[in-house]
Amino acid sequence: xxxxxxxxxxxxxxxxxxxxxxxxxxxxxxxxxxxxxxxxxxxxxxxxxxxxxxxxxxxxxxxxxxxxxxxxxxxxxxxxxxxxxxxxxxxxxxxxxxxxxxxxxxxxxxxxxxxxxxxxxxxxxxxxxxxxxxxxxxxxxxxxxxxxxxxxxxxxxxxxxxxxxxxxxxxxxxxxxxxxxxxxxxxxxxxxxxxxxxxxxxxxxxxxxxxxxxxxxxxxxxxxxxxxxxxxxxxxx
Amino acid sequence: xxxxxxxxxxxxxxxxxxxxxxxxxxxxxxxxxxxxxxxxxxxxxxxxxxxxxxxxxxxxxxxxxxxxxxxxxxxxxxxxxxxxxxxxxxxxxxxxxxxxxxxxxxxxxxxxxxxxxxxxxxxxxxxxxxxxxxxxxxxxxxxxxxxxxxxxxxxxxxxxxxxxxxxxxxxxxxxxxxxxxxxxxxxxxxxxxxxxxxxxxxxxxxxxxxxxxxxxxxxxxxxxxxxxxxxxxxxxx
DNA sequence: GTATAATCGACTGCATGCAATTTTGCCATC
DNA sequence: GATGGCAAAATTGCATGCAGTCGATTATAC
Numbered sequence: 001x002x003x004x005x006x007x008x009x010x011x012x013x014x015x016x017x018x019x020x021x022x023x024x025x026x027x028x029x030x031x032x033x034x035x036x037x038x039x040x041x042x043x044x045x046x047x048x049x050x051x052x053x054x055x056x057x058x059x060x061x062x063x064x065x066x067x068x069x070x071x072x073x074x075x076x077x078x079x080x081x082x083x084x085x086x087x088x089x090x091x092x093x094x095x096x097x098x099x100x101x102x103x104x105x106x107x108x109x110x111x112x113x114x115x116x117x118x119x120x121x122x123x124x125x126x127x128x129x130x131x132x133x134x135x136x137x138x139x140x141x142x143x144x145x146x147x148x149x150x151x152x153x154x155x156x157x158x159x160x161x162x163x164x165x166x167x168x169x170x171x172x173x174x175x176x177x178x179x180x181x182x183x184x185x186x187x188x189x190x191x192x193x194x195x196x197x198x199x200x201x202x203x204x205x206x207x208x209x210x211x212x213x214x215x216x217x218x219x220x221x222x223x224x225x226x227x228x229x230x231x232x233x234x235x236x237x
Numbered sequence: 238x239x240x241x242x243x244x245x246x247x248x249x250x251x252x253x254x255x256x257x258x259x260x261x262x263x264x265x266x267x268x269x270x271x272x273x274x275x276x277x278x279x280x281x282x283x284x285x286x287x288x289x290x291x292x293x294x295x296x297x298x299x300x301x302x303x304x305x306x307x308x309x310x311x312x313x314x315x316x317x318x319x320x321x322x323x324x325x326x327x328x329x330x331x332x333x334x335x336x337x338x339x340x341x342x343x344x345x346x347x348x349x350x351x352x353x354x355x356x357x358x359x360x361x362x363x364x365x366x367x368x369x370x371x372x373x374x375x376x377x378x379x380x381x382x383x384x385x386x387x388x389x390x391x392x393x394x395x396x397x398x399x400x401x402x403x404x405x406x407x408x409x410x411x412x413x414x415x416x417x418x419x420x421x422x423x424x425x426x427x428x429x430x431x432x433x434x435x436x437x438x439x440x441x442x443x444x445x446x447x448x449x450x451x452x453x454x455x456x457x458x459x460x461x462x463x464x465x466x467x468x469x470x471x472x473x474x
Numbered sequence: 475g476t477a478t479a480a481t482c483g484a485c486t487g488c489a490t491g492c493a494a495t496t497t498t499g500c501c502a503t504c
Numbered sequence: 505g506a507t508g509g510c511a512a513a514a515t516t517g518c519a520t521g522c523a524g525t526c527g528a529t530t531a532t533a534c
Contacts, residue, residue, distance in 0.1 A: 009303065011517085034485065045519045046486085051291065058295050060384075066246065067486055067525050082384040089326040147297075147319040151388075248487085271515065282489045283516085304495050304516055 014042055015052040022061050022072055023133075023160045024126040029074040033062065060158045073161065080162040084206040087155045091136065091198050094152060097143040099191045106142045110183050113138050117176050126164065132175050133160050163205070175205060251279055252289040259298050259309055260370075260397045261363040266311040270299065297395045310398065317399040321443040324392045328373065328435050331389060334380040336428045343379045347420050350375050354413050363401065369412050369442075370397050400442070412442060 018038075021027045033053060035046040042049065053070045056062040060083075063073045075083070098106070117131045133156045140152035178201040185194035255275075258264045270290060272283040279286065290307045293299040297320075300310045312320070335343070354368045370393045377389035415438040422431035 009517090036485075047518055047520090050486090054288065054291070055295065058292065068527085069485065078382075079384055082382045085330055086327065086384060086388065089330050090323065093322055093326050145315075145319045147316055147323060151323065246487090273515075284488055284490090287516090305497085306515065 010044060010048060011051060014044065014048055015055050017042070018052055018056060019059075019061060019157065022056075023130060023157065023164065025164050027072050029072045029161070029165055031072045033070040033072065035069070059154050061161055075158070075162050075165065077166070080166065081206070083155060083158050083162060084202060087152075087159060088199055088202045090148070090151055090155060091139070091202065092195055094136075094139050094143055094148055095186075095195045095198050096191060097145065097148065098139055099186055099189055099194060101144070102186060102189065107183070107187055109138065109142070110135075110186070114176070114179055114183060117179065121176060125167075129160050129163055129167075132179075133157070135179050159205075175201065178204070247281060247285060248288060251281065251285055252292050254279070255289055255293060256296075256298060256394060259293075260367060260394065260401065262401050264309050266309045266398070266402055268309045270307040270309065272306070296391050298398055312395070312399050312402065314403070317403065318443070320392060320395050320399060321439060324389075324396060325436055325439045327385070327388055327392060328376070328439065329432055331373075331376050331380055331385055332423075332432045332435050333428060334382065334385065335376055336423055336426055336431060338381070339423060339426065344420070344424055346375065346379070347372075347423070351413070351416055351420060354416065358413060362404075366397050366400050366404075369416075370394070372416050396442075412438065415441070 018027070018033075027033070035049045035053070038049045039046045053062055053064060057064040057070065060075070061073055062070050064070050113131075113135055117135065120127055120131055136156050137149070137153055140149045143149070178197065182194055182197045182201065185197055255264070255270075264270070272286045272290070275286045276283045290299055290301060294301040294307065297312070298310055299307050301307050350368075350372055354372065357364055357368055373393050374386070374390055377386045380386070415434065419431055419434045419438065422434055
């Protein structure tokens with residue numbers, strides 16, 4: 001309901017709705033996603049839901065086990081590290097491309113987005129993460145390369161999920177000033193500096209998130225509590 | 238029918254069958270892929286075909302236009318360049334990872350694969366391309382990272398399609414000696430050298446292929462006509 | 475009381491049918 | 505001869521139904 005709603009057809013609409021729900025922590029990692037219930041709630045048949053789930057599985061946001069249905073993916077720390085490293089490599093390329101063909105219009109777009117980020121600085125965690133991700137997606141868009149855009153989007157979403165799993169509260173807000181610096185470097189056509197900033201930005205985000213797993217938010221509690229919760233529930237009925 | 242056939246279920250089987258058909262130029266770029274005919278030929282219903290087509294579309298091997306069906310993708314030169322550059326970035330990471338945790342067993346696997354490549358040195362063009370791609374996939378496997386494997390596979394297939402479109406005959410065979418050198422560098426744990434070799438290997442492949450578009454096969458003619466066709470169209474309305 | 479086996483229920487895997495949309499061939503008109 | 509509109513055929517979009525599979529619960533034996 002929030003993000004890119006130029007998607008015309010229900011197919012993609014459902015897909016991005018589910019994606020948003022996952023990234024905004026309405027659907028938590030590990031939750032089951034039965035086709036029937038989702039279909040009922042969305043008012044469509046299982047066919048469309050299944051399509052969406054398959055696509056999200058391809059993107060790595062959903063885990064799909066044969067004959068056992070779908071659940072929101074629960075990326076391991078290993079996986080998280082891999083995704084972040086990969087992201088660094090890809091965004092290296094994005095920086096080179098963007099800087100090779102920079103215009104005033106593009107700079108203005110970046111500034112406009114940054115303004116939105118600043119405005120939402122004290123908003124909820126999921127919204128911060130979403131805006132931060134969109135900054136990187138905007139950069140990818142500015143390259144004009146559909147290929148780069150596609151992969152930055154995908155990897156960005158995965159990172160978003162990872163952060164929502166492992167990041168401690170407000171660990172990603174500080175990213176705004178780093179985005180600021182990156183824009184400045186781009187404006188000065190300083191490729192090396194922009195790339196270095198992006199690299200340290202990404203590793204900083206990853207470190208803030210991934211190293212702090214043990215002090216992670218309530219999400220992990222819920223998951224960890226599940227066996228106990230079940231015992232309590234079962235002792236009642 | 239050739240490659241990884243540990244896929245148990247028809248779902249994935251159909252998918253890899255179509256993928257092989259595309260990469261081996263049985264299905265040529267631009268060809269229509271109607272669900273009915275494919276379903277009939279594969280002996281399954283349209284449901285499964287559709288699933289496979291959607292997945293291949295996500296991988297970039299198939300183009301899927303609303304209400305107009307699927308066709309084998311016809312990557313533009315721009316796209317081809319993007320994919321190859323992206324590949325370079327990703328395989329950089331693969332090299333680092335592989336070298337960080339190299340074992341004798343892994344080296345042996347690489348050697349075994351190279352032997353297969355040498356053996357098939359004078360085989361048909363699609364087979365050469367497939368084996369070359371599998372070399373890179375094997376490297377990704379050796380990292381032990383599912384994430385890296387997934388993306389190297391996907392990008393590798395896309396490059397395969399591109400090569401089958403634009404490469405002149407036998408332009409990719411020379412890659413064998415380059416693979417040889419890469420293995421040696423890996424054996425010596427010379428990360429920098431391995432990475433440089435990989436980089437120049439990939440750009441060499443790309444150059445051999447992408448620069449020679451003009452002498453490419455008959456398929457490209459159709460594309461080359463586009464500017465002229467457009468002129469005619471635009472002079473009309 | 476524990477371990478093992480069998481039954482039950484829920485959910486997915488897949489096929490098919492109907493509706494919607496696009497394309498193609500045809501005809502009338504300019 | 506070319507252009508515009510119209511109708512029919514082909515093809516996808518989506519829903520639903522039935523069968524198969526997996527997991528959970530219960531029953532049974534030790």
